[in-house]
Amino acid sequence: xxxxxxxxxxxxxxxxxxxxxxxxxxxxxxxxxxxxxxxxxxxxxxxxxxxxxxxxxxxxxxxxxxxxxxxxxxxxxxxxxxxxxxxxxxxxxxxxxxxxxxxxxxxxxxxxxx
Amino acid sequence: xxxxxxxxxxxxxxxxxxxxxxxxxxxxxxxxxxxxxxxxxxxxxxxxxxxxxxxxxxxxxxxxxxxxxxxxxxxxxxxxxxxxxxxxxxxxxxxxxxxxxxxxxxxxxxxxx
Numbered sequence: 504x505x506x507x508x509x510x511x512x513x514x515x516x517x518x519x520x521x522x523x524x525x526x527x528x529x530x531x532x533x534x535x536x537x538x539x540x541x542x543x544x545x546x547x548x549x550x551x552x553x554x555x556x557x558x559x560x561x562x563x564x565x566x567x568x569x570x571x572x573x574x575x576x577x578x579x580x581x582x583x584x585x586x587x588x589x590x591x592x593x594x595x596x597x598x599x600x601x602x603x604x605x606x607x608x609x610x611x612x613x614x615x616x617x
Numbered sequence: 618x619x620x621x622x623x624x625x626x627x628x629x630x631x632x633x634x635x636x637x638x639x640x641x642x643x644x645x646x647x648x649x650x651x652x653x654x655x656x657x658x659x660x661x662x663x664x665x666x667x668x669x670x671x672x673x674x675x676x677x678x679x680x681x682x683x684x685x686x687x688x689x690x691x692x693x694x695x696x697x698x699x700x701x702x703x704x705x706x707x708x709x710x711x712x713x714x715x716x717x718x719x720x721x722x723x724x725x726x727x728x729x730x
Binding site: 507534536538544545546547548551553558559561594596598604605606607608609610611 | 648649651653658659660661662663666706708710716717718719720721722723
């Protein structure tokens, strides 16, 4: 069964450093998302991406965040200058088409900022 | 702002019993609701969904009920098994509000042997 994959599973970085989280969505999907989950809290929407552009972003997704689909398979989330409060699980998700609302989630990347 | 929330943070049930997990939502215009299961260290996994024009939907051992009058959603798990132990999230989707899912805070289901 096709699945969303994410790398790395765990990323440790120092405050102020740049990180890139990588995702490979399901191959025939058209919509891509990043969510984050701070430990013990609910999953929060960050950004959605469709047709090679951001379709929506939350207030969390400030100028320090960016997304890119550099080729036909990868979808990345970049944080330019990490802060302690960026420590969280970051989930990538993808969705097939307009008629289907179901989003398939990857296993997540745990980001720890020290 | 609009939000989706859960009544109980932790639910403990005996193996074989039925479980009921509840969720309240505040956006009456939401079109679509999903229940996700999240096991420790993993991403949310789709369990079952329901559209706003339905009251009930059944899957394998799971049933979702939607009461739009009181904006309440529930997940019923029949004959709960140890493998059902996880955090369960409800999420809502509003087509007029963009592409995102809005998640509730989660309920930890613990199945006791």
